[in-house]
Structures are given as C-alpha cells and as structure tokens.
Amino acid sequence: MxxxxxxxxxxxxxxxxxxxxxxxxxxxxxxDPNPIYRKSTVWNEWVIFKQDKTKKASDFKGKSTYNTNPSRNKPCVYCIGHEDECSEEIFRVPFDEPNWKIRVVESPNPAVLRSLDDGFVLDGGEVLDGFGIHDVVIESPVHSEQLLDLTPKDVGEVFIAFSNRIRELVHLESIKYVQVFKNHGEKAGAAMSHSHSQILGLPIVPNNVSARLGNMKDFFYQTGKCCICDIQLEDLLIDSSTYFFSLVPFAASFPFEIWVVPRYHSAHFHELDDEMALDLGGLMRTTLRKMSFQLNNPPYNFMIHTSPLRGDGSELAYSHWFIQIIPQLIPTTGFELGTGSHINPVLPEDAAKILREVIVPVFAHERRMVGFLPPTKIVDYSDAFTTKEVFPTREYLLNWARAIGREHGFTVIIQRSDNGGLKKRIGRKTTVILGCERSGKYRQYKDALARKTGTKKCGCPFRLRGRPVRNGDGWKVNVVCGFHNHEVIETAIGSTYAGRLSGEEKSLVDDLTRSNYKPKDILQTLKERNEENLTSIKQIYNLRQQLKRSRLELEMENSA
Known part of the structure; x- marks a missing residue:
C-alpha cells in the first residue's frame, strides 16, 4: 500500500x-491481521487462524530428530541380522529372501491382543475384550535410513506392503477397521528410532472415523459431490503427480498440515495397485523431503484415512481416502483438548506457498545414483571382526580393525571416542566406536546454498565397539552391526582415510618437495619405506599444494 x-x-x-x-x-x-474462523467439511470442526505476531510463517521450525537415535551403539531388533531377536514375522519383501527390504512383524508391544477371543462383549456392549491385530512395518533393513531417504520405488513398496496386509485382514470377519499410521521422532510417539510404520486392526469403527464418514455423507446428500473431489486447489496446492496431489487443507488444524489425496475417487486404500503405489511413493518422498528441509526435520505423524472394511456399499459414493501428515511444531493446549477446535498460527495459503517453493537440494551422491543399481546382496562381515582376543592397548585394537577392514575392501574409522571423563561420571564408560568411512549423512546448512560436491556418506550401519576389559588390562571389541549398505571397493588405494599420511611422512614429503623431487618419485619413496602405504598420487599433489600455501602464509606473516 x-x-x-x-x-x-x-x-x-x-x-x-x-x-x-x-x-x-x-x-x-x-x-495485526484479524483472526478468522474456518470450518472443515471433512472433520466438521471450526479452526481459528490467528497469525503469530512474533514470527513469520517461514520461521516455524521443528525440533530436529536427527540425533534421537538411542540404538546407534547397541543392537536394534529391527535391523537386518537381528531377525531372531524380533517378534514373529508375518511376511517380508522380497518374499523369503535373507536380504529383505521390508518386513511386517507382530508388534513387540501391542495395544491390542490377537490371542483373545475376537470381539467378546464383557459388559452390555459398552466394554469389549481387548482383541485386535497390531503389526509393525519395518521400512528399511538399515537403521540410519528414514522413509524420505528411500527411492520412490522403495517408498511405493512400503505402501504396497500396507495394502497387502489390509487385504489379508479383510478375511477376518471380526476386524471392522484398519488404521495405518507412522510416528517419526520421539515427540511424535515413536518408541523405536529405526524407521517403521504400524497397522492396527480393530473390531470396532472408531468415533472419529464414523464422524468423518458422516460428514462426507452429509456433504454428498446436500451437493451430490464428494467433498474431497470438490476440493478447490487454488493457492493450497503443494505438488502433484499422475495419480495424486498434495495440499494444505483449507481449514488445517495444525501449522503446515499436509494432505496427499488420490486424483480419482476411491473409498478404500487397499485398492491401490502397483502403478499407483509407485506414483504415490515418488510424491510422498518429495513431500516429506520438502517438509523436512523447510521445518528442520521435525517429528511428525501420518495417518491413512480410509473406509471401514464392513460397509454396506453406500459409502463408496461419498467416501474418499487420503493421507494426513502432521508435523509437530506447536504444543496442544487446554483449549484444543477442551473444545476440540484448534488455533493455527499459520494460514494454509502461506504454508502451501512456502512448501511449494521449497527446492530440495539434490546432492552429488544422489545424482550419481540415477541409473545406479544397489548392491546385489548385503554382506555380513560380523565373523571377520568377531574375536575373543584381548588387545594390549587401544592403538593395537585400532590397527587390527583397520587391517581387517582393508582386507575386505573398506576403511574403518573412529566415529566416537569417550575416555569416561576426568571424574568418571556415572553412566559414562571408556569406549571407542568404530564404523565405516561411508557412515553418516551429508547435512546441508538450512540457510546455505546446496553445493555441487560429492560425498561418500550413505548411512552405512557397520559398527564396532571397543572397551577396556574389566580389570583394566587390555581392550576387547564387540560387533554392533556387521552389515554394509553399499558395494565394497576392490582396492583401498586412493581412499581418503586409508591413504592418510602420518606426521613423519608429511615431513618427508615436504623435504623431498623442497629438494625438487617429482610427485611420482615422492610416492615411490613412501611406498619403499612402508609397503602397506595406500596413498595415491592425487593425495601427494594435494599435500604439496597445502604445504606450499602454508609456506607462503608463513612468509607473509614474517614480512609483516
């Protein structure tokens, strides 16, 4: 103005x-803009939109879930190689293959019990026996991989696993409704940090589901249209694909709430076919990545809202399934709990515009994976590192582990080391955690531009733990995870870690450079002195440049 x-x-x-x-x-x-009320057609609830005076819509960030991983230093029953420690398996993908991609298992801590009589009435219809089906879908064999890290095809296969399991539960007459949901992050209710979803089959139709279907039915009888098919996408659309689109709902109850909706009318999620699942996998992956990058990888929940299994057929005309994603950005207060209405500080149009304009960086290692086939099999190196030997010192243990790694085509590095603290505080123990050089992930600063650089990091789960023996005389090593999620190399020559030079070797390179030795002659001298040296000619050139810069800086300081 x-x-x-x-x-x-x-x-x-x-x-x-x-x-x-x-x-x-x-x-x-x-x-300040005036607060406004909007009513949700699907939920039949009023939402108050009152913009926060202290921050813009783009300032809302979640508490990152990157470090909420309590299982990184101890075995996780959902990881590959620990199937025997997990609850009973229902099926896996691929079927009956040791190198699985997805496993569906019985929940280790079920909310309902499949062993009870199905739907036995205890008290006049108001109390039922706690019968039900509670399953867990393990989305990846690798502990460090999250759903947004998978390929579109792999994300699509997770949704196919959901659909296949629901089709199995359809044959149980006592199961009336199946809820598929995912809790990501401790704040969102995840008890395990390994990426997984859950399936809950119930002998009842929950009140929220009945209310949602009733609201859809009322809209259909009043207008002759499905309320989901009739959604006006202008200013609310985030992204779209062949069969689906993502948007922020007109009366979103939560800031940056997202819906992923089928373009074509469908009442039941388990009618999803393979082609649609692959398309859904790509859109879900993009949506989760946009949300993660913009909101600092927040804890979130997603729910698949579908129709009951035992309908009379009339719901097919007005019921339309969709996925609801809720990032946990603000607390639920007494007002929400008391009234059922929500106060949302971010207008849906603003949230949709922000998410629509997010450009998720594609890093070099992801660009290289276009057309790249993953490892044909996941190799277990646990036996190579399993030993009862007691090493005299920590350095002996490190040298032994690095030598074994070189024999098998990968480089072992120190991921974390703790000497227990000066005062040996309770809960802290002297330990050293060893891993593969390709462990971890490249993390881009949120406000920085994506750099077109390469990275070897791919979240490799391989992990060893070294600790002093109880009497303090020597060190022992245990295998935490013996698997790699990448192909190992045929030779370690040129590896950043394996080819590192010691201080004495760097001094020798400096002296030989000053004596006008050629790089190839310097490399040959190093290898003659140490037959196990894995330095490459490229590393010699890089070191020479570093030494040259250091000498120039020193000369400039002295001249000043």
Missing amino acids: RTKTVGGKRRSLINPNSPFTLSALETDEEE
Missing part, C-alpha cells in the same frame, strides 16, 4: 471511499 507521512503519522494514499478499494486491505502496515 502506498503511504505518505503527514504530521508525523503515516497516512494511506488510497481513498477509502473509492470503488476499487479492497475491503481486506490493511490501513496500517504494523496492524
């Missing part, structure tokens, strides 16, 4: 009586 200063006050240059004046136009740039 154009304004000018008159008598020390800012006045609008727009005539308030003009027919071209917008009623919603603010007359004071610093005036």
Whole structure:
C-alpha cells in the first residue's frame, strides 16, 4: 500500500471511499491481521487462524530428530541380522529372501491382543475384550535410513506392503477397521528410532472415523459431490503427480498440515495397485523431503484415512481416502483438548506457498545414483571382526580393525571416542566406536546454498565397539552391526582415510618437495619405506599444494 507521512503519522494514499478499494486491505502496515474462523467439511470442526505476531510463517521450525537415535551403539531388533531377536514375522519383501527390504512383524508391544477371543462383549456392549491385530512395518533393513531417504520405488513398496496386509485382514470377519499410521521422532510417539510404520486392526469403527464418514455423507446428500473431489486447489496446492496431489487443507488444524489425496475417487486404500503405489511413493518422498528441509526435520505423524472394511456399499459414493501428515511444531493446549477446535498460527495459503517453493537440494551422491543399481546382496562381515582376543592397548585394537577392514575392501574409522571423563561420571564408560568411512549423512546448512560436491556418506550401519576389559588390562571389541549398505571397493588405494599420511611422512614429503623431487618419485619413496602405504598420487599433489600455501602464509606473516 502506498503511504505518505503527514504530521508525523503515516497516512494511506488510497481513498477509502473509492470503488476499487479492497475491503481486506490493511490501513496500517504494523496492524495485526484479524483472526478468522474456518470450518472443515471433512472433520466438521471450526479452526481459528490467528497469525503469530512474533514470527513469520517461514520461521516455524521443528525440533530436529536427527540425533534421537538411542540404538546407534547397541543392537536394534529391527535391523537386518537381528531377525531372531524380533517378534514373529508375518511376511517380508522380497518374499523369503535373507536380504529383505521390508518386513511386517507382530508388534513387540501391542495395544491390542490377537490371542483373545475376537470381539467378546464383557459388559452390555459398552466394554469389549481387548482383541485386535497390531503389526509393525519395518521400512528399511538399515537403521540410519528414514522413509524420505528411500527411492520412490522403495517408498511405493512400503505402501504396497500396507495394502497387502489390509487385504489379508479383510478375511477376518471380526476386524471392522484398519488404521495405518507412522510416528517419526520421539515427540511424535515413536518408541523405536529405526524407521517403521504400524497397522492396527480393530473390531470396532472408531468415533472419529464414523464422524468423518458422516460428514462426507452429509456433504454428498446436500451437493451430490464428494467433498474431497470438490476440493478447490487454488493457492493450497503443494505438488502433484499422475495419480495424486498434495495440499494444505483449507481449514488445517495444525501449522503446515499436509494432505496427499488420490486424483480419482476411491473409498478404500487397499485398492491401490502397483502403478499407483509407485506414483504415490515418488510424491510422498518429495513431500516429506520438502517438509523436512523447510521445518528442520521435525517429528511428525501420518495417518491413512480410509473406509471401514464392513460397509454396506453406500459409502463408496461419498467416501474418499487420503493421507494426513502432521508435523509437530506447536504444543496442544487446554483449549484444543477442551473444545476440540484448534488455533493455527499459520494460514494454509502461506504454508502451501512456502512448501511449494521449497527446492530440495539434490546432492552429488544422489545424482550419481540415477541409473545406479544397489548392491546385489548385503554382506555380513560380523565373523571377520568377531574375536575373543584381548588387545594390549587401544592403538593395537585400532590397527587390527583397520587391517581387517582393508582386507575386505573398506576403511574403518573412529566415529566416537569417550575416555569416561576426568571424574568418571556415572553412566559414562571408556569406549571407542568404530564404523565405516561411508557412515553418516551429508547435512546441508538450512540457510546455505546446496553445493555441487560429492560425498561418500550413505548411512552405512557397520559398527564396532571397543572397551577396556574389566580389570583394566587390555581392550576387547564387540560387533554392533556387521552389515554394509553399499558395494565394497576392490582396492583401498586412493581412499581418503586409508591413504592418510602420518606426521613423519608429511615431513618427508615436504623435504623431498623442497629438494625438487617429482610427485611420482615422492610416492615411490613412501611406498619403499612402508609397503602397506595406500596413498595415491592425487593425495601427494594435494599435500604439496597445502604445504606450499602454508609456506607462503608463513612468509607473509614474517614480512609483516
């Protein structure tokens, strides 16, 4: 709005009586926008939108879940290689293959019990026996991989696993509704940090489901349309694909709430076919990545809202399944709990615009994976590192582990080391955690531009733990995870870690460089002195440049 200063006050240059004046136009740039009410057709609930005065919509961030991983230093029953420690398996993908990609197992801590009588009434219809089916879908064999890290095909296969399991539960007459959901992050209710989803088959239709279907039915009888098919996408659309689109709902109960909706009318999620699942996998992966990058990888929940299994057929006309994603950005207060209505500080149009404009960086290692086939099999190196030997010192243990790694085509590095603290505080133990050089992930600073650089990091789960023996005389090593999620190399020559030079070797390179030795002659001298040296000619060139820069900086300091 154009304004000018008159008598020390800012006045609008727009005539308030003009027919071209917008009623919603603010007359004071610093005036807070008025709160508004919006009613959700699907939930039949009012939502209050009151924008936060202290921060913009783009300032909302979640508490990152990157470090909420309590199982990184101890075995996880969901990881590959620990199937015998996990609860009973229902099926896996691929079927009956040791190198699985997805496993569906019985929940180790079920909310309902499949062993009870199905739906036995205990008290006049108001109390039922706790019968039900509670399953866990393990989305990846690798502990460090999250759903958004998988390929679109792999994400699609997770949804196919959901659909196949629901089709199996359809044959149980006592199961009336199946809820598929995912809790990501401790704040969102995840008890295990290994990426997984859950399936809960119930002998009842929950009240929220009945209410949702009733609201959809009322809209259909009033308008003759499905309320989901009738969604107006203008300003609310985030992204779209062949069979699906993602949007922020018009009356979103939570900031940056997202719905992923089938373009074509469908009442039951388990009618999803393979082609649609692959398309859904790509859109879900993009949506989760956008949300993670914009909101600092927040804890979130997603739920698949579908129709009951035992309908009379009339719901096929008005019921439309969809996926709801809720990032945990603000707490639920007494007002929400008391009224069932929510206060949302972010307008849906603003949230949709922000998410729509997010450009998820594609790093070099992901670009290289286009057309790249994953390892044909996941190799277990546990036996190579399993030993009862007691090493005299920590350095002996490190040298032994690195030598075994070189024999098998990968480099062992120190991931974390703890000497127990000066005062040996309770809970801290002297330990050293060893891993593969390709462990971890490349993390981009949120406000920085994506650099077109390569990275070897791919979240390799391989892990060893070294600790002093109880009497303090020597060190022992245990295998935490013996698997790699990548192909091992045929030779370690040129590896950043394996080819590192010691301080003495760096001094020798410096002396030989000053004596005008050629790089190839320097490399040959190093290998003659140490037959196990794995340095490459490229590393010699890089070191020579570093030494040259250091000498120039020293000369400049002395001259100053």
